[in-house]
Amino acid sequence: MPELPDVEAARRLAERALRGHRLVAVAARRDPIVFAGVSPGRVTATLRGRRVLAVRRRGKHLWLELDRRPWPAFHFGMSGWLETYPDPADRPRYWKLELVADTGARVAVSDTRRFGRIRLQHDPPHQPPISDLGFDPLEGLPPPAELATLLARRRAPIKPVLLDQSLFAGVGNWIADEVLFQAGIRPHRPAASLSVAEVRRLRERLLAVVTKAVAVGADSERFPRSWLFHYRWGRSADRRTWRAERIVRETIGGRTAAWVPSRQR
DNA sequence: CTCAGTGTTCAGTG
DNA sequence: TCACTGAACACTGA
Numbered sequence: 001m002p003e004l005p006d007v008e009a010a011r012r013l014a015e016r017a018l019r020g021h022r023l024v025a026v027a028a029r030r031d032p033i034v035f036a037g038v039s040p041g042r043v044t045a046t047l048r049g050r051r052v053l054a055v056r057r058r059g060k061h062l063w064l065e066l067d068r069r070p071w072p073a074f075h076f077g078m079s080g081w082l083e084t085y086p087d088p089a090d091r092p093r094y095w096k097l098e099l100v101a102d103t104g105a106r107v108a109v110s111d112t113r114r115f116g117r118i119r120l121q122h123d124p125p126h127q128p129p130i131s132d133l134g135f136d137p138l139e140g141l142p143p144p145a146e147l148a149t150l151l152a153r154r155r156a157p158i159k160p161v162l163l164d165q166s167l168f169a170g171v172g173n174w175i176a177d178e179v180l181f182q183a184g185i186r187p188h189r190p191a192a193s194l195s196v197a198e199v200r201r202l203r204e205r206l207l208a209v210v211t212k213a214v215a216v217g218a219d220s221e222r223f224p225r226s227w228l229f230h231y232r233w234g235r236s237a238d239r240r241t242w243r244a245e246r247i248v249r250e251t252i253g254g255r256t257a258a259w260v261p262s263r264q265r
Numbered sequence: 266c267t268c269a270g271t272g273t274t275c276a277g278t279g
Numbered sequence: 280t281c282a283c284t285g286a287a288c289a290c291t292g293a
Contacts, residue, residue, distance in 0.1 A: 077273075079271090079272095113270090163272085256270080
Protein backbone atom coordinates (compact mmCIF):
# COMPACT_ATOMS: atom_id res chain seq x y z
CA MET A 1 0.00 0.00 0.00
CA PRO A 2 2.60 2.54 0.88
CA GLU A 3 3.17 5.21 -1.73
CA LEU A 4 2.77 8.89 -0.90
CA PRO A 5 -1.07 8.93 -0.78
CA ASP A 6 -1.24 5.88 1.49
CA VAL A 7 1.35 7.28 3.86
CA GLU A 8 -0.49 10.62 3.94
CA ALA A 9 -3.71 8.76 4.77
CA ALA A 10 -1.85 6.94 7.54
CA ARG A 11 -0.50 10.27 8.81
CA ARG A 12 -3.99 11.73 9.08
CA LEU A 13 -5.26 8.62 10.82
CA ALA A 14 -2.41 8.65 13.34
CA GLU A 15 -2.77 12.37 13.91
CA ARG A 16 -6.48 12.06 14.67
CA ALA A 17 -5.79 9.28 17.17
CA LEU A 18 -2.65 10.63 18.82
CA ARG A 19 -2.18 14.39 18.46
CA GLY A 20 -2.22 16.13 21.81
CA HIS A 21 -2.43 12.86 23.70
CA ARG A 22 -0.10 10.98 26.00
CA LEU A 23 1.12 7.46 25.26
CA VAL A 24 0.07 5.45 28.31
CA ALA A 25 1.25 2.10 26.97
CA VAL A 26 3.63 0.93 24.25
CA ALA A 27 4.31 -2.58 23.00
CA ALA A 28 7.13 -3.50 20.63
CA ARG A 29 7.64 -6.92 19.13
CA ARG A 30 11.18 -8.30 18.90
CA ASP A 31 12.30 -7.85 15.29
CA PRO A 32 15.94 -6.93 14.66
CA ILE A 33 15.24 -6.34 10.97
CA VAL A 34 12.36 -3.88 11.17
CA PHE A 35 13.71 -2.15 14.28
CA ALA A 36 16.98 -0.94 12.81
CA GLY A 37 19.37 -1.57 15.69
CA VAL A 38 16.90 -0.73 18.46
CA SER A 39 15.78 -3.19 21.11
CA PRO A 40 12.07 -3.51 21.98
CA GLY A 41 12.92 -2.47 25.53
CA ARG A 42 14.50 0.79 24.43
CA VAL A 43 11.58 1.58 22.12
CA THR A 44 8.95 1.11 24.81
CA ALA A 45 11.02 2.92 27.45
CA THR A 46 11.57 5.86 25.08
CA LEU A 47 7.94 6.26 24.01
CA ARG A 48 5.92 5.45 27.13
CA GLY A 49 4.62 8.52 28.89
CA ARG A 50 5.42 10.88 26.02
CA ARG A 51 2.93 13.39 24.60
CA VAL A 52 2.43 13.42 20.81
CA LEU A 53 2.71 16.97 19.44
CA ALA A 54 2.26 16.15 15.74
CA VAL A 55 2.53 13.45 13.08
CA ARG A 56 4.66 14.42 10.07
CA ARG A 57 5.27 12.97 6.63
CA ARG A 58 7.73 13.47 3.83
CA GLY A 59 7.70 11.23 0.77
CA LYS A 60 6.94 7.73 2.02
CA HIS A 61 8.33 8.43 5.50
CA LEU A 62 6.37 9.21 8.65
CA TRP A 63 7.50 10.37 12.06
CA LEU A 64 6.04 11.46 15.39
CA GLU A 65 6.96 14.73 17.07
CA LEU A 66 7.02 14.10 20.81
CA ASP A 67 7.55 16.28 23.86
CA ARG A 68 10.97 14.72 24.30
CA ARG A 69 13.56 13.35 21.85
CA PRO A 70 14.42 10.95 20.28
CA TRP A 71 11.37 10.54 18.03
CA PRO A 72 10.16 7.43 16.20
CA ALA A 73 10.39 7.43 12.40
CA PHE A 74 8.71 4.91 10.11
CA HIS A 75 9.19 3.62 6.59
CA PHE A 76 6.62 1.06 5.44
CA GLY A 77 8.58 -0.80 2.78
CA MET A 78 6.37 -2.94 0.51
CA SER A 79 3.91 -4.30 3.03
CA GLY A 80 4.02 -2.03 6.07
CA TRP A 81 0.81 -0.46 7.32
CA LEU A 82 -0.67 1.63 10.11
CA GLU A 83 -4.12 1.25 11.60
CA THR A 84 -6.13 2.52 14.53
CA TYR A 85 -8.69 0.61 16.59
CA PRO A 86 -10.20 0.75 20.08
CA ASP A 87 -10.18 -2.96 20.97
CA PRO A 88 -6.89 -4.70 21.93
CA ALA A 89 -8.21 -7.85 20.25
CA ASP A 90 -7.96 -6.08 16.90
CA ARG A 91 -4.19 -5.79 16.99
CA PRO A 92 -3.08 -6.77 13.45
CA ARG A 93 -1.42 -10.11 12.90
CA TYR A 94 1.99 -8.85 11.78
CA TRP A 95 2.18 -5.97 14.25
CA LYS A 96 5.57 -4.50 15.14
CA LEU A 97 4.65 -1.58 17.38
CA GLU A 98 1.47 -0.67 19.22
CA LEU A 99 0.84 2.70 20.85
CA VAL A 100 -2.02 3.29 23.29
CA ALA A 101 -3.18 6.86 23.86
CA ASP A 102 -4.68 8.16 27.10
CA THR A 103 -8.03 8.14 25.27
CA GLY A 104 -7.81 4.37 24.82
CA ALA A 105 -7.23 4.75 21.08
CA ARG A 106 -4.70 2.29 19.72
CA VAL A 107 -2.35 2.73 16.77
CA ALA A 108 -0.39 -0.21 15.38
CA VAL A 109 2.31 -0.43 12.75
CA SER A 110 2.48 -3.82 11.03
CA ASP A 111 4.68 -5.30 8.31
CA THR A 112 4.36 -8.81 6.89
CA ARG A 113 7.30 -8.69 4.53
CA ARG A 114 9.66 -6.86 6.87
CA PHE A 115 11.08 -4.43 4.30
CA GLY A 116 9.86 -1.57 6.50
CA ARG A 117 11.99 0.18 9.14
CA ILE A 118 11.27 1.75 12.50
CA ARG A 119 13.96 4.06 13.87
CA LEU A 120 14.51 6.29 16.90
CA GLN A 121 16.18 9.52 15.81
CA HIS A 122 17.01 12.80 17.47
CA ASP A 123 15.81 14.88 14.52
CA PRO A 124 14.28 12.70 11.77
CA PRO A 125 13.72 15.37 9.08
CA HIS A 126 17.38 16.44 9.30
CA GLN A 127 18.90 12.95 9.33
CA PRO A 128 19.10 10.25 6.65
CA PRO A 129 17.11 8.74 5.14
CA ILE A 130 14.55 11.58 5.32
CA SER A 131 17.13 14.35 4.82
CA ASP A 132 18.18 12.67 1.55
CA LEU A 133 14.71 12.98 0.00
CA GLY A 134 13.98 15.26 -2.95
CA PHE A 135 10.78 17.17 -3.76
CA ASP A 136 7.59 15.96 -2.14
CA PRO A 137 4.91 16.70 -4.79
CA LEU A 138 2.38 17.64 -2.12
CA GLU A 139 4.73 20.44 -1.06
CA GLY A 140 5.12 21.58 -4.67
CA LEU A 141 7.54 20.92 -7.52
CA PRO A 142 10.09 23.25 -9.11
CA PRO A 143 8.90 25.13 -12.21
CA PRO A 144 9.08 23.25 -15.56
CA ALA A 145 12.31 24.88 -16.73
CA GLU A 146 14.13 23.95 -13.53
CA LEU A 147 12.76 20.42 -13.61
CA ALA A 148 13.88 20.08 -17.23
CA THR A 149 17.41 21.06 -16.20
CA LEU A 150 17.45 18.41 -13.48
CA LEU A 151 16.18 15.72 -15.86
CA ALA A 152 18.64 16.73 -18.58
CA ARG A 153 21.43 15.23 -16.49
CA ARG A 154 19.82 11.79 -16.38
CA ARG A 155 20.36 9.29 -19.15
CA ALA A 156 18.37 6.47 -17.52
CA PRO A 157 14.79 5.76 -18.67
CA ILE A 158 12.30 8.27 -17.24
CA LYS A 159 10.47 5.49 -15.38
CA PRO A 160 13.25 4.67 -12.87
CA VAL A 161 14.12 8.37 -12.65
CA LEU A 162 10.57 9.05 -11.43
CA LEU A 163 11.13 6.39 -8.75
CA ASP A 164 14.32 8.09 -7.53
CA GLN A 165 13.38 9.28 -4.04
CA SER A 166 16.22 11.81 -3.97
CA LEU A 167 14.42 13.55 -6.85
CA PHE A 168 10.68 12.82 -6.40
CA ALA A 169 9.94 11.78 -2.82
CA GLY A 170 6.88 9.57 -2.46
CA VAL A 171 6.50 8.39 -6.07
CA GLY A 172 6.16 4.61 -6.29
CA ASN A 173 5.64 2.10 -9.05
CA TRP A 174 1.97 2.68 -9.84
CA ILE A 175 2.17 6.47 -9.55
CA ALA A 176 5.12 6.55 -11.97
CA ASP A 177 3.24 4.41 -14.50
CA GLU A 178 0.06 6.45 -14.06
CA VAL A 179 1.84 9.75 -14.58
CA LEU A 180 3.66 8.55 -17.72
CA PHE A 181 0.39 7.18 -19.09
CA GLN A 182 -1.49 10.42 -18.48
CA ALA A 183 1.39 12.50 -19.86
CA GLY A 184 1.62 10.30 -22.97
CA ILE A 185 5.31 9.45 -22.50
CA ARG A 186 6.89 6.03 -23.05
CA PRO A 187 8.57 4.76 -19.88
CA HIS A 188 11.76 3.81 -21.77
CA ARG A 189 12.52 7.35 -22.93
CA PRO A 190 15.84 8.63 -21.53
CA ALA A 191 14.92 11.34 -19.04
CA ALA A 192 17.23 13.74 -20.84
CA SER A 193 15.34 13.24 -24.11
CA LEU A 194 12.10 14.82 -22.85
CA SER A 195 11.18 18.15 -24.41
CA VAL A 196 10.29 21.06 -22.14
CA ALA A 197 6.66 20.58 -23.18
CA GLU A 198 6.82 16.94 -22.10
CA VAL A 199 8.43 17.87 -18.79
CA ARG A 200 5.63 20.37 -18.26
CA ARG A 201 3.00 17.68 -18.89
CA LEU A 202 4.82 15.24 -16.64
CA ARG A 203 5.00 17.77 -13.83
CA GLU A 204 1.36 18.72 -14.19
CA ARG A 205 0.17 15.07 -14.25
CA LEU A 206 2.34 14.18 -11.23
CA LEU A 207 0.78 17.00 -9.22
CA ALA A 208 -2.72 16.06 -10.38
CA VAL A 209 -2.41 12.32 -9.65
CA VAL A 210 -0.91 12.82 -6.20
CA THR A 211 -3.38 15.57 -5.28
CA LYS A 212 -6.38 13.51 -6.36
CA ALA A 213 -5.21 10.31 -4.68
CA VAL A 214 -4.66 12.19 -1.42
CA ALA A 215 -8.01 13.98 -1.74
CA VAL A 216 -9.86 10.66 -1.81
CA GLY A 217 -7.87 9.30 1.12
CA ALA A 218 -5.84 6.93 -1.08
CA ASP A 219 -9.03 4.91 -1.60
CA SER A 220 -8.40 3.44 -5.05
CA GLU A 221 -12.12 2.75 -5.57
CA ARG A 222 -12.51 6.49 -5.77
CA PHE A 223 -9.73 7.11 -8.30
CA PRO A 224 -11.17 8.33 -11.64
CA ARG A 225 -12.28 5.52 -13.94
CA SER A 226 -9.99 6.91 -16.65
CA TRP A 227 -6.86 6.08 -14.63
CA LEU A 228 -4.62 3.26 -15.81
CA PHE A 229 -4.55 2.13 -12.18
CA HIS A 230 -7.80 0.18 -12.51
CA TYR A 231 -6.65 -1.85 -15.49
CA ARG A 232 -2.94 -2.44 -14.97
CA TRP A 233 -3.22 -5.67 -12.93
CA GLY A 234 -4.79 -9.00 -13.63
CA ARG A 235 -2.95 -11.91 -15.18
CA SER A 236 -4.63 -12.03 -18.55
CA ALA A 237 -2.40 -11.38 -21.53
CA ASP A 238 -4.98 -9.08 -23.11
CA ARG A 239 -5.15 -6.39 -20.48
CA ARG A 240 -7.00 -3.35 -21.85
CA THR A 241 -7.86 0.16 -20.76
CA TRP A 242 -11.52 1.21 -20.53
CA ARG A 243 -11.10 2.30 -24.15
CA ALA A 244 -9.88 -1.19 -25.13
CA GLU A 245 -6.31 -0.01 -25.68
CA ARG A 246 -3.72 -2.73 -25.19
CA ILE A 247 -1.68 -2.56 -21.96
CA VAL A 248 1.88 -3.89 -22.08
CA ARG A 249 3.88 -5.07 -19.08
CA GLU A 250 7.66 -5.21 -19.11
CA THR A 251 10.60 -4.78 -16.81
CA ILE A 252 12.21 -1.35 -16.95
CA GLY A 253 14.88 -0.36 -14.47
CA GLY A 254 14.30 -3.51 -12.48
CA ARG A 255 10.58 -2.94 -11.91
CA THR A 256 7.50 -3.99 -13.82
CA ALA A 257 6.14 -1.13 -15.91
CA ALA A 258 2.59 -1.12 -17.30
CA TRP A 259 2.10 1.15 -20.29
CA VAL A 260 -0.09 1.73 -23.32
CA PRO A 261 1.84 1.84 -26.63
CA SER A 262 -1.00 3.52 -28.52
CA ARG A 263 -1.06 6.43 -26.08
CA GLN A 264 2.58 6.84 -25.03
CA ARG A 265 5.33 8.10 -27.33
C1' DC B 266 6.09 -25.39 -6.96
C1' DT B 267 7.18 -21.03 -8.93
C1' DC B 268 6.86 -16.37 -9.44
C1' DA B 269 5.55 -11.62 -8.85
C1' DG B 270 4.93 -7.80 -5.74
C1' DT B 271 2.45 -0.20 -3.82
C1' DG B 272 10.55 -0.54 -1.95
C1' DT B 273 15.32 0.30 -0.69
C1' DT B 274 20.25 -0.68 -0.46
C1' DC B 275 24.58 -2.18 -1.82
C1' DA B 276 28.23 -4.02 -4.79
C1' DG B 277 30.17 -3.65 -9.18
C1' DT B 278 30.90 -1.12 -13.49
C1' DG B 279 31.65 2.68 -16.57
C1' DT C 280 32.26 11.36 -7.58
C1' DC C 281 28.42 10.38 -10.07
C1' DA C 282 25.09 7.64 -12.76
C1' DC C 283 23.48 3.37 -13.66
C1' DT C 284 22.31 -1.80 -13.31
C1' DG C 285 21.07 -5.85 -11.16
C1' DA C 286 20.85 -8.70 -7.24
C1' DA C 287 19.48 -9.22 -2.57
C1' DC C 288 16.42 -8.70 1.17
C1' DA C 289 11.59 -11.54 3.45
C1' DC C 290 7.29 -13.21 2.98
C1' DT C 291 2.51 -14.06 1.16
C1' DG C 292 -0.66 -15.35 -2.14
C1' DA C 293 -2.04 -16.38 -6.91
